Amino acid sequence: xxxxxxxxxxxxxxxxxxxxxxxxxxxxxxxxxxxxxxxxxxxxxxxxxxxxxxxxxxxxxxxxxxxxxxxxxxxxxxxxxxxxxxxxxxxxxxxxxxxxxxxxxxxxxxxxxxxxxxxxxxxxxxxxxxxxxxxxxxxxxxxxxxxxxxxxxxxxxxxxxxxxxxxxxxxxxxxxxxxxxxxxxxxxxxxxxxxxxxxxxxxxxxxxxxxxxxxxxxxxxxxxxxxxxxxxxxxxxxxxxxxxxxxxxxxxxxxxxxxxxxxxxxxxxxxxxxxxxxxxxxxxxxxxxxxxxxxxxxxxxxxxxxxxxxxxxxxxxxxxxxxxxxxxxxxxxxxxxxxxxxxxxxxxxxxxxxxxxxxxxxxxxxxxxxxxxxxxxxxxxxxxxxxxxxxxxxxxxxxxxxxxxxxxxxxxxxxxxxxxxxxxxxxxxxxxxxxxxxxxxxxxxxxxxxxxxxxxxxxxxxxxxxxxxxxxxxxxxxxxxxxxxxxxxxxxxxxxxxxxxx
Numbered sequence: 001x002x003x004x005x006x007x008x009x010x011x012x013x014x015x016x017x018x019x020x021x022x023x024x025x026x027x028x029x030x031x032x033x034x035x036x037x038x039x040x041x042x043x044x045x046x047x048x049x050x051x052x053x054x055x056x057x058x059x060x061x062x063x064x065x066x067x068x069x070x071x072x073x074x075x076x077x078x079x080x081x082x083x084x085x086x087x088x089x090x091x092x093x094x095x096x097x098x099x100x101x102x103x104x105x106x107x108x109x110x111x112x113x114x115x116x117x118x119x120x121x122x123x124x125x126x127x128x129x130x131x132x133x134x135x136x137x138x139x140x141x142x143x144x145x146x147x148x149x150x151x152x153x154x155x156x157x158x159x160x161x162x163x164x165x166x167x168x169x170x171x172x173x174x175x176x177x178x179x180x181x182x183x184x185x186x187x188x189x190x191x192x193x194x195x196x197x198x199x200x201x202x203x204x205x206x207x208x209x210x211x212x213x214x215x216x217x218x219x220x221x222x223x224x225x226x227x228x229x230x231x232x233x234x235x236x237x238x239x240x241x242x243x244x245x246x247x248x249x250x251x252x253x254x255x256x257x258x259x260x261x262x263x264x265x266x267x268x269x270x271x272x273x274x275x276x277x278x279x280x281x282x283x284x285x286x287x288x289x290x291x292x293x294x295x296x297x298x299x300x301x302x303x304x305x306x307x308x309x310x311x312x313x314x315x316x317x318x319x320x321x322x323x324x325x326x327x328x329x330x331x332x333x334x335x336x337x338x339x340x341x342x343x344x345x346x347x348x349x350x351x352x353x354x355x356x357x358x359x360x361x362x363x364x365x366x367x368x369x370x371x372x373x374x375x376x377x378x379x380x381x382x383x384x385x386x387x388x389x390x391x392x393x394x395x396x397x398x399x400x401x402x403x404x405x406x407x408x409x410x411x412x413x414x415x416x417x418x419x420x421x422x423x424x425x426x427x428x429x430x431x432x433x434x435x436x437x438x439x440x441x442x443x444x445x446x447x448x449x450x451x452x453x454x455x456x457x458x459x460x461x462x463x464x465x466x467x468x469x470x471x472x473x474x475x476x477x478x479x480x481x482x483x484x485x486x487x488x489x490x491x492x493x494x495x496x497x498x499x500x501x502x
Contacts, residue, residue, distance in 0.1 A: 025368045026341050027214040028296040029132070030207070030287070031359070032280060033083070034335075035076060035144055035170075035225040036324055038306020038317045040264070041273055042335045050241070050264035051273040055281035059300055060337050064344040064386060068353040068437075069336030070417075071304050074325050074402055074410060076169060077146050079303040079356050080220075084127045084147070084157065086360030086376025090401040090471040092125065093118035097169060098146055100404065108405070108488065109481035111428050112412055115403035115472035120148025121157065126375045128360050129158030132216040135369050140206040141165050142199045143220035153185075159218070163202045164195075171195055171222045177229045177272075194231060196223045200279035204286040211290050214367075219283060223276040226311050230271025238267035238274075252497065257489035258309040258409035259497055260323065260330075261316045269314040297366050298339040299359060305331040310408035310496045321443045325406025327413045327424050328443050332400065340366050343386040350389035353417055355398045358382050399465050403427065403474045409489065412474045416462040423448075423458040427474050432459055 040046040042053045044060035045067070072082035075097045078089030089095045095117040096102065103116045121127075129139045141154040145165030154162040164186045174182030179193035186198070203219045230238075242265045252259040264270075280300070287293040306315040308323030308330060315323070322328030336354070338344060343366070357379035364371055365381040384391040397418040404412055412427040420438035425431075434448040434455045448455045 025366075026295050026297045027367060028292060029216045029299070029363055029367065030203075030283060030296055031083075031216070031218045031299045031363075032283070032301070033080070033143075033218070033220045034276060034300075034302045035221055035223060036304060036307055036314075037224055037273070037276075037302035037335060038308070038315050038323065038330065039302075039320055039333045039335055040317050041224075041306055041315055044337065045335055050238075050245070051270045053273065053277040055277045055284060056300065056335070056337070058281070059284060059298065059339060060347070062346045063298065063337050063339030064348045064350055064389065066336040066338070066354055067349055067351050069301070069334050070332050070353065070355045070398065070400075071302070071334050072356045073400065074304050074327060074331035074406060076144075076225075076303045078402075080145075081121045081147055082356045082378075083301075083359050084121060084129070085125045086128070086357050086372070086379040087125075088357060088378045088399060088401070088469060090399075090466070091378060091469040092122065093472075094121060094147070095401060095472065096404045098148060098167070099169060100407075102404070106477070109479055109484040110405055110477055111480050111482075111485070112405075112474040113477045114405060114412065115474050117404075117472065120152040123152065123156065126372055127157045128363065129154070129216060129218070131158075131360075131364060131369065131372055131375070132214075132367075133158045133160070136214065138206075138210045138213060138215040140203070140210075140215065140217045141220065142202050142206075142218070144169070144222045144225070145220070161206060164199060164222075165220070170225045170227065172227075176227055177222070194275060196221055196276050196279040197282075200282045203283050207283070207286055207292070208290065211292060217283075221276055221279070223279075224269060224272040224314070226307070226314075228266075228268045228272065228312055228314060230268045231275055234271035234274050235267050238270035241270075242267050252313075255309070255322060256409060256411065257486070258493045259313070260308045260321075261313040262318060264316050266312070266314050269312075294341045296341070297363065298337075299363075300335065300337040301356065301359075302334040303356075305329075305333065307408065310492065313496060319442045322410070323408060325408030325410040327400060327402060327410060327415050329437070329441060331406075331410065338362075338382070338386060340383075340386045343383070348389055350385050352385055352389070352391075352393060353398055354382055354385070354393075355379070362386075397461060397465075399462065401466060401469075401471045403472060409493070414462055414466060414471070416458050416465070418458060418461070421454065421458060423455060423462065425459060425462060434458070 071079040141159040142163040146169045154165040180188040248263040317330030320330035322330040360376040362382040400415040424433040
C-alpha cells in the first residue's frame with residue numbers, strides 16, 4: 001500500500017513538473033508577416049501615425065517591441081527566404097525579388113548590370129517549416145510566398161497546408177484583393193470576400209483544428225503591397241480623416257533621383273493597413289478564446305520598408321530615410337513584436353539590433369526544439385533578449401547585400417551595422433557613407449569624411465563578410481548612357497507622383 005501511495009505521489013509530482021515545463025516552453029508558433037509595411041506605419045512605433053492599428057498595439061502591449069529590427073533586404077523575396085533559412089540572402093543566393101531582370105536580361109541604360117541571383121529558394125535547405133514538421137508539428141501557410149516557381153511552393157518546403165502561396169509577388173489575378181481571387185491555391189467561395197480577412201479566417205480555422213497538438217501557423221499577408229485597393233467603407237473613413245489634417249510642407253523631398261513622400265495621408269493605403277490590422281485581431285482573439293495565448297509564441301514583422309519613393313508613394317517612413325528598395329533605414333528597419341509566454345514582459349521594448357535571419361534559431365530555441373547549426377548559420381537566438389532586453393548578443397555586426405537597382409530608386413549597395421554605426425557602400429560611385437544611428441536615425445549627416453579610420457575599418461569588415469558568403473557583384477554595363485538613365489529615372493519618379501493621392 002505504501003508503495004502504491006509513493007507511486008501515486010511520484011506520478012503527481014511528475015505531472016506537476018510537466019505542467020510547469022509546459023508553461024515555461026510554449027509549444028505553438030504564429031508568425032505574422034506583412035508585405036511592404038513601414039516602420040512608422042504602426043502605432044507602437046509611431047503614436048501619431050495616420051493609420052489605425054489597435055490590434056497591433058494590443059499585441060505590443062502584451063509583448064516585447066524591437067526598435068531596431070531589420071529585414072535582411074530592402075525588397076521582399078530575399079527577406080522571406082532569410083526567415084525560412086536562417087541565412088543571409090547573399091549566402092543562399094536570392095538577393096533580389098524573384099522575377100527581377102538580371103545580368104544580360106537587364107535592358108536599362110544604368111551604369112551597372114545587376115548581379116545574377118537564384119530565382120527560387122533551394123530545396124536542399126532545411127526550412128523553418130521543415131524543422132518544425134520533423135518535430136511532429138502541424139504546419140500551415142497562408143498568403144504570399146514569392147520564393148520560386150511551381151515545385152518550390154510552400155508544400156514543397158515543409159508546409160502541410162498552403163492557402164494562397166505561389167510564385168506571384170502580389171494579388172494580381174481575378175479581382176485582386178477581392179473575390180474571386182483566381183489564385184490557384186485559394187478556392188473561391190460564393191459571395192464577396194476580402195483577401196486579408198479570408199487569409200485570417202483560414203489561419204483561425206487551422207488553429208482551431210490543431211488546438212490539441214503543436215502547430216506552426218505562418219500568416220503571410222499580401223497586404224499592403226500594390227495594387228493599392230481598399231474596402232470602400234475604410235477608404236471613405238480615411239478620406240474623411242484626411243480632410244481634417246493640417247497642411248504639411250514639404251510634401252516631397254528629393255533623395256538621389258526620387259522624391260520621397262513626407263506625410264502619411266494616403267486614404268487607400270490607410271484602408272489597407274486598417275483591414276490588415278483587423279485580420280490580425282481575429283487571429284489574436286482566436287488564440288485567447290481557445291485558451292492558447294499562454295502556450296503560443298507570436299511574431300509580427302514586415303519584409304521591407306514602406307513604399308515612399310515609387311508606386312503611388314503610399315506612405316512616409318519619417319523619421320527614417322528612404323523606403324522600400326533603399327538601403328537607408330526606411331527600406332530595411334521594420335516593425336517587430338515578439339510575444340513569448342513566460343519570457344517577455346508585457347509592453348517592454350528592446351533596442352538591440354536584430355535581423356530576420358534570427359527568427360529561425362529563435363523559434364526553435366523558444367519551443368525547445370533542436371538547433372539546426374548547419375542551416376541557420378547567420379541568425380542567432382533572441383531568447384536572451386526576450387528574457388532581458390539589455391542582454392548582449394554574441395555577434396559584432398549585421399550585414400546587407402543588394403547588388404541590384406530597386407524599382408523604387410535604390411542603388412546597388414552593401415552595408416554593415418556595428419553598434420550604433422552603419423556604413424553603406426554605393427557600388428555606382430564606389431563610395432561609402434557613414435552614419436551614427438544613435439544620433440542620426442534619419443541618416444542626414446554622412447561622417448565618412450570626418451571619421452576615415454572608422455569608415456575604413458567597417459568597410460574592410462564588410463568586404464571580408466562579402467567574401468565569406470561568396471556574394472555576387474554588379475558589373476559595368478556596356479550600354480550605359482548617363483543622359484538616358486537620368487531621363488528614365490525622372491520619368492519614373494514623375495509618373496508615380498502624378499497618381500491620385502499627391
